[in-house]
Amino acid sequence: QVQLQESGPGLVKPSETLSLTCSVSGYSIRSAYYWGWIRQPPGKGLEWIGCISGSGITYYNPSLKSRVTISVDTSKNQFSLKLSSVTAADTAVYYCARDSANPDYWGQGTLVTVSS
Amino acid sequence: DVVMTQSPLSLPVTLGQPASISCRSSQSLAHSDGNTYLNWFQQRPGQSPRRLIYKVSNRDSGVPDRFSGSGSGTDFTLKISRVEAEDVGVYYCMQGTHWPRTFGQGTKVEIK
Numbered sequence: 326q327v328q329l330q331e332s333g334p335g336l337v338k339p340s341e342t343l344s345l346t347c348s349v350s351g352y353s354i355r356s357a358y359y360w361g362w363i364r365q366p367p368g369k370g371l372e373w374i375g376c377i378s379g380s381g382i383t384y385y386n387p388s389l390k391s392r393v394t395i396s397v398d399t400s401k402n403q404f405s406l407k408l409s410s411v412t413a414a415d416t417a418v419y420y421c422a423r424d425s426a427n428p429d430y431w432g433q434g435t436l437v438t439v440s441s
Numbered sequence: 442d443v444v445m446t447q448s449p450l451s452l453p454v455t456l457g458q459p460a461s462i463s464c465r466s467s468q469s470l471a472h473s474d475g476n477t478y479l480n481w482f483q484q485r486p487g488q489s490p491r492r493l494i495y496k497v498s499n500r501d502s503g504v505p506d507r508f509s510g511s512g513s514g515t516d517f518t519l520k521i522s523r524v525e526a527e528d529v530g531v532y533y534c535m536q537g538t539h540w541p542r543t544f545g546q547g548t549k550v551e552i553k
Contacts, residue, residue, distance in 0.1 A: 361542075370533065370547045371482075371547075372544070373535075373541055373542040373543065384541070387442070420489060424537075425537060426538070426542075427480055427492070427537055428480070428482075428492060431489045431491075432489065
C-alpha cells in the first residue's frame, strides 16, 4: 500500500523559509510518476505548488516559482519542499501527493502557520 | 493558466436524490497523448482530498458506483445518483493536462 507522510515545522516566522519533507512508503520514487506538493489555506481551496520526477525534473506553479524549490532524495525515498520569504498568506495545510496529472495517493497534510 | 470553473459552489441536496456538479475549463483538456486528464476529488471535513474519478470517467477502486463522471473538451460533470449522508463534503475538479495543474473552487455538498 502506497503511503505518503509530510513532516516539518508547524510554525515558521515571516520572511524565513518553510521546509517540508514527504516520506514515501510502498513505492519507489525512482520507479515512475511525478511527486507533488499542494496546499490549502484554512477554509479555502486547493492550490498546486509544483512537482518533481524521480530523476529530478521539476515543474513549478509560476505564481510561486521565484520562491519554491522541490528536491528529491531517492536513497531515502523522500522529496522535499522549500518555500522562501514566507508571509501570513503562506499559512496553509501542505499536502504531498503522487502523480501530478492524476493525484491518487495523498499524505494526511501538515498545517504550517506563518507567524512571529 | 487553465481556469477551472465549478458550479454550483453550494449544493444542498435531499437524501436519496440525485446531485450534479459542473466543471468547465478555459482550454480543452484533451492531451496530445489521447487522454483527457480531468479528476474529481472529495474532501470530507478534516480529511485529505480523496480521488473519486480520473481521466473524466474512471472510478477509483472502492468508490461507490453512485458516483459517475462524464464530459469532454472543456465541459465536465460529476453526478451522484442518490446522495447519502456520507457524501457531505467539498468536491473539486482538477486538470492534469496543462502546466501548472489547476483546481476548481470547490462545491460544498450538504444535506437539506
